[in-house]
Structures are given as C-alpha cells and as structure tokens.
Amino acid sequence: MKVQNKIVLHACCAICSGYPITLLKSMGYFPIVYFYNPNIFPETEYEKRLNAERTLCKALNCELVETQYNPQEFYNYVKGLENEPEKGLRCDKCFELRLKKTAEFAKKENIGLFTTSIAISPHKNFAKLKEISEKIAQEYGLEYLAIDFKKQDGFLKTNTISKELNLYRQNYCGCEFSIRK
Numbered sequence: 001m002k003v004q005n006k007i008v009l010h011a012c013c014a015i016c017s018g019y020p021i022t023l024l025k026s027m028g029y030f031p032i033v034y035f036y037n038p039n040i041f042p043e044t045e046y047e048k049r050l051n052a053e054r055t056l057c058k059a060l061n062c063e064l065v066e067t068q069y070n071p072q073e074f075y076n077y078v079k080g081l082e083n084e085p086e087k088g089l090r091c092d093k094c095f096e097l098r099l100k101k102t103a104e105f106a107k108k109e110n111i112g113l114f115t116t117s118i119a120i121s122p123h124k125n126f127a128k129l130k131e132i133s134e135k136i137a138q139e140y141g142l143e144y145l146a147i148d149f150k151k152q153d154g155f156l157k158t159n160t161i162s163k164e165l166n167l168y169r170q171n172y173c174g175c176e177f178s179i180r181k
Helices: 014-026 043-059 071-077 089-108 126-140 154-164 176-180
Strands: 005-010 029-035 063-066 113-116
Touching (some): 005 089, 014 029, 014 154, 029 089, 071 089
Parallel strands (some): 005 029, 005 113
8 A cells, every 4th residue: 555645735724625635635645734824804704614624624534733723923924014905915924924834833743745725716826825835845944835726627626525515615815804805
C-alpha cells in the first residue's frame, strides 16, 4: 500500500475545501485540514462555517484541526486597513495572517507542504495568493503547493460536493468589512 504524503490544507470554509480535499487525495496526498479563520464575523457565522467543515471532513474521511476563535488577532493584523476596498491590501494581510498560522502549524507538525482552499474562489487572485504563500513558505522552510483549484471546473465540482452534503453556504467572504460591500 502506498503511503500518502501529508499536506496541510488551510480551509477558509467547507464550500471551498470540498474539491481541494478530493483532488489532493487523488494526487496521493493525505490532507490535514487546518481551520484558522479569525476574520470571520460574527462568531455565529464562524460556528456555522466550522460546523460545515466538520461535516465535510467527516464525509470525506479527512482529519480536521480546529483552532480557537480569536477575532482580535485579525483586527490587530489589519489595523489601519479597515477602509480598504475588497481585494485590496486588507485582504492580502488577511491571507497572510491565515497562511502564516497554517505554515506555523505545518512546521510544528513536521509537515513540509501546505496549500489553501482560498485559491478555489473565482473572487480571489490566484497569483497574489501564490506570491504571499510562497514568501511564507520560504520564511518557514516549507513548500507551498500552488494549485489553482478553480481550474478544470474546480469551483463547479466543489459546489456539487457542498450541495450533495447540504453544507451551509455563506453569502460573503467572512469579515465584517466584506459585509459592507
């Protein structure tokens, strides 16, 4: 039996992580889903998204690592950028925060590879995510697996998985600033 290589998959939400989990498994990886999203507002929304991720990981037989909800980490990290537009510098800093924590976890667990489900969103800039992630990977002595999960109908596939499992579907990115948009 082939031993799969572990990879840490930062999951922004269950909708976005369904297809990445299945694709990574098909590529021979053993994904460990890391749910770190202090940007999500309010806490009730965070709980809905975490519960959906639990349902997904159970259905896909995938390990889920849950972190403590601490929105103050997000607010401290993006301080001064509250009025930035969506897809602006505040979003870049938010990605950086979440991916740094993912890299820290990977490093602590001696897993040399990480990626993120954020890349599946058609609303996110893959090149910018890749740039941020590769810089973090270099900083932590890790490798970032740069997969544009939305390619080859990935966004459609992830939505199909979420509908089949009747997962909670959010209608905004996550932070209170994205609600204003």
